[in-house]
Amino acid sequence: MSGEIAIIGTGMTKFGKHPDLSLEALGFEAAGQAMRDAGVRPADIQAAYCASALAPQLLGEFTMGQKIFWELGINKIPVVNVENACTSGSTGFYLACLAIKAGAVDMALVLGVEKMYTRVKKILDAGATDLETKLGFIVPGTFAMRARSYISKYGLTPEDLALISVKNRRHGFLNPNAQFREQVTVEDVLSSPMIADPLTRLSCCPQGDGAAAVVLCRADLARSLNTRTVNVATSVLMSGSYDSPPHLDSWPTDMRAVEKAYGEAGIGPEDLHVIELHDAFTIAELIHYEGLGLCPAGGGGELLKGGHTSLGGRIPVNPSGGLLSRGHPVGATGVAQLVEIVTQLRGEAGPRQVPNARVGMAHCMGGDLQGDTRSVTINILTV
């Protein structure tokens, strides 16, 4: 894929509570921004993807893509609505890359959108019919078990874990689109209400409303359209295996996906300048450090405490604030991560800019079930 596809436009709403904006309005705003940023017209878009993980459950909505894209004047083309848990948005991007790579279309639009502050109150679980859900497992609980397993194996403390929230809130403070822009201390994190021991409320990402979009096209077309293009070095989507492994301190799919991604992009972890990864809970960021090869097994705590993954460090992780601070409107997250990496590689990230960032990764994970994740996406972008 290297050199074949480029991102030419991005758009994003602020993430947070938007009681006055419908799902359609959020999607319209982000997608419209992305098209204006790319300088393209509705007729230029030859395929469009709309990702939302929860709209059918929370809003009773379906085929949201058609509704939103029609408002933008995009019609009579293939429109695909995508659900793949937290990787819904980045799966839409993967599908768009495939369509361009296959030569089926020259240009595509990918939108991730979610509205979670609704009248329907629901605790996120693994799916209503899953045995784990019926036993009383909830998403924060599954991650809490990983946290207990990881910190007991590697001798970390809840204070160490809390540093992830502190770092990502510090980053989110610099991001005008972030849901939470207040910084927190280790004490704030540990003294917030317990959700699933050892994860407190400030160890968990918030739910949110929001949308993010990108326009992508054949790289040769991009060069004639726009000078702020960012290349897609690789786009990988990988499902998990459910073999109930006798450990909880890694997601094997991270390793499988990233091996393929590094192979296709012809780079290694040492070549990355900036990363957005799926910090739905503090522990997840630490485990993903290892999954992505940033450190050896058990080295996540040292990488974090040494400041290496903070802005100003060797390999800044989640400069946007991550899910913990930017927020996590589920279907929008995978695209929002891409928007952040594009912004960083364009050098347009303002006070949270990683200097001279030329190679960036967006990593997203969807669901946790029987010892593995259901889905991982890895996108590596370059300029």
Place this chain on the structure above:
Amino acid sequence: MPELIQQGLWDDSPEGKVLIGSCCRECGAKAFPCRSVCSRCCSEQQTQTPMARRGKVLSYTRICIDVPAVDEAPYLVGYVLLDDGISVPARLKYFDVNPDVGSAVVFEVGVTGKTAAGEAITGYYFRPERGGEEACQER
């Protein structure tokens, strides 16, 4: 009859109730709940087999928020590594103090939740190997 959490998860054995898993006749891979196709070798030759009643806590958490389907917050859930080497999701009950990673536990069948109408749901859980048996019978 109380509602079952799911059909076919456990059965009677000489030692009491046990979880029923599948075992691949081709490669020996075990799985719980039962599978009709082996995820390791794709064989459809699966037999149902009783799993070990004893195991160790692989990890656990105390859920501190209200979950309507359980209705007894706070409560413990965990993954238990059975003595035959496979990990299973489970409720943990009758722990007077929090378990440790590696605590020995034993399988039991009992109430683990409620339907929307408030009826008890029979599921399964693990209790401490030592000290939990009497408490379990008293209740």
